[in-house]
Amino acid sequence: MLVLKRKPGEGIRIDDDVLIKILDVFQWKNGSLTRVDDRMLKSLEINVGIAAPETRIIRRSEVWDQIQTEEAGENETAKTER
Numbered sequence: 001m002l003v004l005k006r007k008p009g010e011g012i013r014i015d016d017d018v019l020i021k022i023l024d025v026f027q028w029k030n031g032s033l034t035r036v037d038d039r040m041l042k043s044l045e046i047n048v049g050i051a052a053p054e055t056r057i058i059r060r061s062e063v064w065d066q067i068q069t070e071e072a073g074e075n076e077t078a079k080t081e082r
Contacts, residue, residue, distance in 0.1 A: 002058055005045045011061035012048060019061065022046055 004012060011021040025036040025044060036044065050058055059067075 001049050001051045003047055003049045004060060006048055006060075007045055008041050012050070013057075013059050013061050013064040014050070014052065015057050020048070021061070022048075 006012065006022045008022045008025055011019050013019055025041060025046065026033050027036055028034075052058060
């Protein structure tokens with residue numbers, strides 16, 4: 001199992017077609033479910049466990065974005081060199 005730490009607003013990519021994004025965090029307080037306030041959210045990290053076949057590519061979304069940007073630059077360079 002792969003375990004990644006994510007903060008609210010961050011995501012995880014599985015292959016090219018799945019994005020898992022941490023949207024909000026809630027807690028039980030005084031018998032009801034309430035959203036964690038913004039001051040606490042900034043320092044909060046959430047452990048996300050993912051069990052998937054080894055053939056699936058799982059990356060933090062910022063790493064996936066960086067790879068896509070680099071590949072787009074390489075493709076553009078290849079086009080201009082022709």
